Amino acid sequence: MSAQGGTAVPATVLDKEKHTTHRWPWFLPDGKHFIFLATSHTGGRPEYDGIYLGSVDSTQTHMVVASDSGAQYASGHLFYRANRALVAQPFDPTAGKLSGSPVPLISNVRYDSGVWRSIFAVSQNGLMVYQTGSAAAAGTRLVWFDRSGKQTGDAGQRENGLFDVTLSPDGKRVAFVAGNPPTDVWVFDLERKTKTRITFEETVQYPAWSPDGKTLAFAVNPGQGGGLQAFTSSSSNRRHL
Numbered sequence: 001m002s003a004q005g006g007t008a009v010p011a012t013v014l015d016k017e018k019h020t021t022h023r024w025p026w027f028l029p030d031g032k033h034f035i036f037l038a039t040s041h042t043g044g045r046p047e048y049d050g051i052y053l054g055s056v057d058s059t060q061t062h063m064v065v066a067s068d069s070g071a072q073y074a075s076g077h078l079f080y081r082a083n084r085a086l087v088a089q090p091f092d093p094t095a096g097k098l099s100g101s102p103v104p105l106i107s108n109v110r111y112d113s114g115v116w117r118s119i120f121a122v123s124q125n126g127l128m129v130y131q132t133g134s135a136a137a138a139g140t141r142l143v144w145f146d147r148s149g150k151q152t153g154d155a156g157q158r159e160n161g162l163f164d165v166t167l168s169p170d171g172k173r174v175a176f177v178a179g180n181p182p183t184d185v186w187v188f189d190l191e192r193k194t195k196t197r198i199t200f201e202e203t204v205q206y207p208a209w210s211p212d213g214k215t216l217a218f219a220v221n222p223g224q225g226g227g228l229q230a231f232t233s234s235s236s237n238r239r240h241l
Helices: none
Strands: 021-027 033-039 050-055 058-066 072-074 077-082 085-092 103-106 120-122 128-130 143-145 151-154 162-167 173-179 183-189 194-197 204-209 215-220 228-232 237-240
Touching: 033 058, 058 077, 072 120, 162 204, 173 204, 183 204, 183 215
Parallel strands: none
Antiparallel strands: 021 033, 033 050, 050 058, 072 077, 077 085, 085 103, 120 128, 143 151, 162 173, 173 183, 183 194, 204 215, 215 228, 228 237
16 A cells, blocks of 8 residues: 555465465565565475565565565565574565575574564664574463553463453453464453363464453464354354354
8 A cells, every 4th residue: 555545455465275374574675575474374385485575566476585484684684584593694685586695693583483473673773683582481471560561460370372362341351362383262260260271173363252251253274264253151152153
């Protein structure tokens, strides 16, 4: 979409035989070309998954380098994940081609496999920030904060990957997605301090409460045509929406 507004048009088109998602776009200096990650929720084939070059003038793309994480560009180099390390390699943003050899920068940069992202950011003045360690080791926990930003307490134990958090309308329960992958929907009772698993053996996302708090809707197998389903707590039944 133009900065002046107007109609949004596709910048890329999914090849559904290879990929189920395009994500983590990063514009290059000319303001027209961009890099992005193309991969598959089902694992796909390594020779198809990686960093691609696209343009706002065309939906045609081509692969730059194999990777399982989003990339960034700065100071004539492409920064991307290779063999579990963050590397930098000379990159021609006009031709969209790499040259030379990748130089390892960080061997233990944190990687979030649930969304295919390495936790780092680069600037055009030579500075870079990053987070080390693994997501599995660090874990995630729910924490209460008041409106001033002061922590007032914990809400549950540490999880290995926790996201898509949503409070029930009465504020007594919280639904979230956990797993790395596959992912499942869980509900934590904030008063009883008990946790209930809602889905099993599926990749699900985006839980949402009904206004009365009796039903949870969620997306099943995003990108694979699984659609929406609902879980009704009063009857413990699931149904397609």
